[in-house]
Amino acid sequence: MFSRGSKQLLLERGSIARSLPRSARTHYQRYSSNAGPSQPKRTIVPRWILPYAAVGGVTAVGSFVYLYLKDIKSVPAPKEPPPVEVVVEEKILSRDRSKEENKEALSPQHLQVKKSWENPGVYAWGSNLGGVANPDSKETTVKTPQRIPYFDGMLLRDLKLDRNFGAAISEHGDLIQWGKGYSRTSHVPSKTLVGKNLVSICILRDRVVALSSGGDVYSLPVSKTDQESGTKPYETSWIPFWKNRASLSYRRLRPQLGLGEKVTAISGGLEHVLLLTSSGRVYSAACGAEHYPSRGQLGIPGLKWSTRPAGPYDICHEVSALHGLRVTDIAAGDYHSLARDKQGRVFVFGDNSSGQLGLPTDPSSSFLDTPTIIPLQKLYSGKGYDAKTTSIAAGGANSFFMVDAKRILGKEETATAVRDLGRVTKEVWSCGNGLYGNLGSGRWTHIQDAPTKVRALSGLMEFDDKTQKVVPIGVSNISVGSTHASAVLGNKTNVGASAKSSQTDTNYGSDVLFWGGNEFFQLGTGKRNNVPAPQYISPPSDVEISEPQRQEHRWEVTPRRTVKLGGRKVSFEQRVECGRFVTAVYSAV
Template sequence: MFKQTALLAVSAASTYTILVRSQGPVLAESPVASRPSGSVEIQRLTAQRLNERPGVLAWGSNKNQTLSRSKDLPIVRLPSRLDYFNGRLLRDLVLADDMAIAVLDNGDVVQWAGSQDSDVDSPQLVLKGKNINKVQVSRGKSVYALANSGSIYSWPVSAATSTSASSSISSDLEKADTASSSSSSSNNSSNGTRHWCSYFSIFWGGNSSHKSGTTVTTLNTPSLSFGEYVKDIAVGNDHILALSSSGRVFSGSTGQIAPSESKGQYGIASMSQFDKAPEPGTLHEIKLLKKFPIAKIAVGDYHSLVLTKEGKLLGFGDNLYGQLGISYSYRTANIAVPTELPISGILFGGDIHRKVTNIAAGGSITYFTVNAGVESEDVYSMGNGLSGQLGTGSFAHSQRSPLKIKHFSGLSAFSEKLNKTVPINISSWSVGTSHTAVTLNSSPSSQDVLVWGSNESSQLGNGKRNIAGYPRPVPLYETDASGNSTLSPVGLQLLTGQTMTFTDHNGKTRKAKVDQVITCGDSATAVYYRRSK
């Protein structure tokens, strides 16, 4: 059964009627949270409020004041704007339990929370002038930042908590943002420069009260060829994967000291669960993958996935919860080398034309998509389902064979521009420790958002704390002329490729083509604005 939903936003050139599979009643309204002292404004989410100005809207755990300065607000139950980011575009955003980090539009990196020296209203500038595109956090250990050049920079999570320089940095941060706002995106093509291990400290000048800097490490990738560069990274609790422009994969330890044990997540036989984990600071090529040019990488806490350009899915690392799809035994509790996941017979029935098209992972969960026709896809999950993250209604502690998430099978929309029904597929994934969000290519101008999994900290955005075992929309509200809000029949939809004219954080009028991006953290979720690529 399908039901037709109302349309939120469409372009003038094309109109889509969205058809979605019904998964039960829409969640009931929740009470509006009052605004605590020192916090950001918390309101029900409306399309007008979401789209009025670029910025960050976030909800979920606030136990370390990542979303609000108020220590009396452990959970932000409904989407709230983070005032500091109003009028700002970002390249990336990560919300960990103990800190948060963002990449500004000019490629500089700011970090906040976890200390009295930097909070959500005054983030600390920790990396400047390196043209960063992506950041990842190894829980409680280190931050990893991928530069446009392919360099990978790292510094301790405690970097922003070990200085007393928040106030001295604020003026530099404003100058950096002003320069960013007055120019177009500086995200140019990579120069493929080869980088070697080096250590240095950055001291932001201009203010004598700044007493210390941030020690930043450039990871060593000694086996990169001339012209080859790192184009993507993925970080787990103890390990990092790096994908090169040539389709090679490298791995290494995270943090400042080697982990106490390996679970095989490095994909190298000499770094198995029976061996010592590698020392941090250097990436090592996974040579067993040389014969498989890799298209995508993904990691969970202690397991790794790679997708070949031919559509084969390989994995290695922790298999305690079946996240690698292999039956559990003493020998298969950890898989130390890349192993093709045994999914062909289960999913394909001998059909050699079907292949894996995408992968995602986080915590102890694995997702992958399989082409189910000319344009449509099926979605599968396996691993730890206690939080509902399997998305199938199952809460199995250990799911070792792939389960189809039926909600995504057979979704379609009628395109008035094309005058035919077209499939709706997943366009992006964000997998947190225990909850997941996806966007669907519902129309050329907007994308539907679905979330599921743990909701202990209200990270699903519905104001409640009950687990969602199936994909559900993030509630969106409509406000009438009297200011009363009612639940909209359409859930949250994110803009994509839309040109906006807005007032930036300096009060200047700007114009940019932007996308809205949803990101899942450890126990929180956020939507931010990014310049369209």
């Protein structure tokens, strides 16, 4: 492949012949035609002509030399040649720029990764009726990703968003809350529950449930007024046998755990919360006396407000139907629950009015209060595949299942006739309410009670330079809001490019796609129309990318990397969170 300079040189050389005068080209042709063994006819020239011709020739040569030496002084000095440019992947690299500048010119993704390391924080967009997407603005919506100034330079452990309030955990494990649902007078983020070393949170209708690194679970009201006026529990002090009142009101959720067992994960709907322990057991609990779970989402047959056992309304119940299965993953929608065990089986319970359990809807009973296995293997029946669910996600009235389908021999197949034997295909299935396009299937469906394939996220492949093989691209994470969702792909990434590497070695991150309801601009497209299939969106406005590059550029989230931040080394990544009509991307430790 020729560089731009080489191509120009070839063009110049090729144009030499074409630039010769017509008389010169005629002379060349005549000279060539006269060559040969036969001699041309001799011409007789008179002798008196020769002296005059010699004198005239000497005079002509002298005049030519004089004129040349006179005019050469007026010829300007040659200019320095322009910087050599090399065309690589249709991006121009220049020797006048530094390697880092050339990397940015070659890859807008490289610039985006660099910005995420230099200035971590939170981008948010969507509904701002509650002052969540932009606490400093009175605008009702934020149409495209914008930074929340309070979080500039901050790293978070977790973040959850509702239309009326937001909650996050700082790098040091303190709870931060903001929005009109938290305070009517001040929407600016402020710390509330501190000193508990929190690691994750989930938000319900009017409460925040937080999990500490030691496995303690705290439930506190969203409202600042309720936190200040409610019953404050006693807390142990560093002074032996001395207890102090807590600074705000909260409750402790206390499942009956075995020796050495602790809660490792939580997930919440609007009225209930699921707790997963280190032994693979699942507990469920109500989180509000006013809105007690009544659609089977607790997984306890016959449990409702009138039949609840004696004790606090938010007592933890073990989901006995899952006992002994060693559950590894839990997920909760608004009124339904999912649990996946170590064998890849998925159990569902709760509301099924939109088919979000992946089971046939029953007009006589809109919910299931007993965990029931969903037969995902039937989706591959007779197709020569062994399917195993690798992860689950839920939100609103939707459920998502990530499946690894391994090619095996069919009943009438032989190993020699099957070329792709053993190949693994990664696929995504969804069910529930798709009226806003939130199934991601490309269709608008009111009720989807049988899992449908999300084709835009299924069967993706890429070439791995290290193994020199084509490998599947899975989904590393799906975040589900009330009417929209997003997926981060597990594509190959590069965060090892440095100033010492070649100009063409650039950093790039993981692809992220969005789909579903867009009534409050929560998809980040800048438009209000709903989107029924996953699509890319443009990068945030603070990443300065030239217009030609911006048209072909898509937002990518930065994978985990240890970098220097404020004089210290820290490992963090970007994560996506879809909430109730709000979306955020934040820097997570």
